[in-house]
Amino acid sequence: MKKRIVLSAIITAMGMLFAINGCVSTRVAEKSGSELWSDNCIRCHNAPASSVYSPDQWEAVAMHMRIRVGLTEVETKKIMEFLKAGN
């Protein structure tokens, strides 16, 4: 009984998510650095602003996050360029 409630709650939630996100179908690779930054860098922690690190430091951090999070190479490059340019 409890399992069925949990299951239907999950299915309903998934349905709602697809409804909210259904209209977005841009290819990830076509997105800009700033868009990728705001999409991705809020998923686990608050997104850091570009002023937090120097361009050189961003290179190390971007590599760290690429490996830890499993970001694609293109995403990582674009986000890193966006953060480095803000300095």
Next chain:
Amino acid sequence: MNMKTFTLLTTLFAISSSLWAQNTSTEETNSSGNSGDTKFVLTGYGYSGMTIEGKGKEQKSTFGETGFAPIFIWKASKNLFFEGEVEFILLGEGLDIELEYANVNLIMNKYMTLRAGKFLSPFGTFQEKLHPAWINKMVSKPLGFGHGAVGPDAEIGFDLRGGVPLGSSKMNYSLYVSNGPILRTGVEEENEAGMLEYGNIVDNNKNKAIGGRIGFLPFSNSSLEIGVSAQTAKGGNNDSIFFYNKKNNAMDALEYNNIGTKSYALDLSYVKSLAFIKGTLDIKGQLNNVTVDKADYADLIDSTKYSFKNVTQSYYVQLAYRPNMLRNKFFNKTELVGRYSALKSPEESKWGEEETQLTIGLNYWASWRSVIKFNYQITQNGGNESEPAILIQFVTGF
């Protein structure tokens, strides 16, 4: 090491070295001016807090767990990276120093990174991606995700991982070989017979754990990630345990060399800034399930042996909302969080328990990674009365 793992490892090496060779040669021709420069960042976090537990006369309060965790990250060249973290924690009787992780990473191509060393377990998302105090939105960790976790928290071995674009979706994966868990047989801690110990520096057998996770992000805005993880390993070794069995009035031997363990985890994350609620909605959850093959353990007090169905499960769901789009400079830094977690370990074991916990939290973010957390937490252990607690924590990343 058995033949299967050996073949897996050598194949992995063969593929990786050839891919790396290809990759570096193409990069040498089009490398930019500063490639190869070492980039170093000293980062990390520190935290401290206070705990008030119990009700009425039984109430106790203490300035709580305090920790400091420096993290060293190096980008040594275009495709070589190192990360290392040491954690100093003041808890219980004294200072606990732990090498949380130390691993070398080699980016072999667009889709593959190979790393070796001690790393946070890619099994599920909590240990690897959400546990640091400045990321965890609650003071406590969910039941079964703290120390003595259900499922692995760290591995010593090799890990192949990467991110793969799939048009408007994407995925990421991790496949690791590690020392894996050690089965506690009750010789040292009688009450822990049948438990698994993770993050082992030296393995107790030639078998290696094989595990991995696949994460899938269906939407192009990366808001949703669903992950599935699995791990299989042998927990025991060839040592037999002898004990006096009253029933046969003779010495009895217990064997554990074939005792296998199978674990799986499901995880979910949905994070999105939504204009109509003027803020960010963050939903997270994970379910861990660990099954250890049935085995006999010695009860040294009764001089008998016993066995039980060895399945442990824990899960949590967490919902957070931060109105970060509000103009008000105070309220846009606040965050409301609710979390429910549950843990069930084998009833007939000496460590079996059934616990549930509800935590409500209010956070104030002084910066992107400095936070003050106020939690109210109710823990229910089996049929016992519920145990309330107030937890306060200050955390700052640097």
